[in-house]
Amino acid sequence: MISYSNWSVLTVSFLVVLYLALGGVTLSAVLHLVGAQWRYEVRRLAVSLYALFPLAFLLLIILLVGGENTFPWLSSAHEPGHHLPGWHNYTFLAARQILGLAFVMALFWIFIKRQEVSDRSKQDYDNFHKVACWIPYVFVLYGTMVAWDFEMTMVPSWHSAIYGMQHFISNFNMFMSFLVIWIYYLNTRNKLVRPVEGYVYNYLAQMMLAFTLLFIYSFFAQYLVIWYANLPSEVDRVMGMQNGDYSFLWWSLITLKFIIPFSVLAMRPARHSPCIILAVATSIIVGTLFERYIWIAGVNGTGTIPFLAFIVTALVVGSIAFMLVRANLVRNKLIKV
DSSP: OOOHHHHHHHHHHHHHHHHHHHHHHHHHHHHHHTTOTTHHHHHHHHHGGGGGHHHHHHHHHHHHHTHHHHOHHHHHTTSTTOOOOGGGOHHHHHHHHHHHHHHHHHHHHHHHHHHHTTTTOHHHHHHHHHHHHHHHHHHHHHHHHHHHHHTGGGSTTOOOTTHHHHHHHHHHHHHHHHHHHHHHHHHHTTOBSSOOOTHHHHHHHHHHHHHHHHHHHHHHHHHHHHHHHOOHHHHHHHHHHHHSTTHHHHHHHHIIIIIHHHHHHTSGGGGGOHHHHHHHHHHHHHHHHHHHHHHHHTTTSOOOOOHHHHHHHHHHHHHHHHHHHHHHHHHTTOBOO
């Protein structure tokens, strides 16, 4: 029997891979809808992360097959007299997750195909625009469902009206941070067929700052209401994460995801320095990994930090992800072979 602390690493891996795949298409759609001219610099590169969806789907199936390892409430559902809300019906959960991911993959694939020919004619542009209008809505709704199933309702009695928002905002900022590091790596090593212009780092840094502020707003809004009401069914989980075995991760994620990004990116010169932007992006990514793990593994405020599981899972999942994305980049002639 795998310990829950170790198995939670797999759940975190699924969420990271999933939001990298979701983020690429979502960013491209948003930049199109607001008319950002720099979208042409990044949109093909960003949507190439769609190649991660098959890996996310595989990880989802593994998590659902190992349901009692993934969802701690499932093992207690069979106890006499133990009642769970309808949202915790496991057949319903598996069905909505599989069908939800399949729908998102299909819609995002249509977006990519229509983006490729959007400049061919006015009709193609209009068809592309129609699909682009749906992407932000689907991202928010699907991201909220994922947040509820894999994090918020891990403790059936715990709920927060704003948690879904906090979840997908945080993960989208992680995607932005990954994108800026990825672009810098490909640019500086002369691997791109068409290098990305340097001014894009500044635009990405501005978006990272904006999503940092959105994250801390949703985080504090949720925390303040829970702390002020002081209801045991709500506050016990938060206090367990804050003061329990994972307290180091809790305070670290606040530092890594808010204090450092805000203090640095609020200064204009920092947003024009790729090296500083990369350092902040790394801080956000590490902080997000801490955040995802503590919300999943720290349901009772107790547990261990499985360093070996992190290393092994990162190597295996990272290697597969690298091969999938690289194959996509080569197939679409975005990088030099």
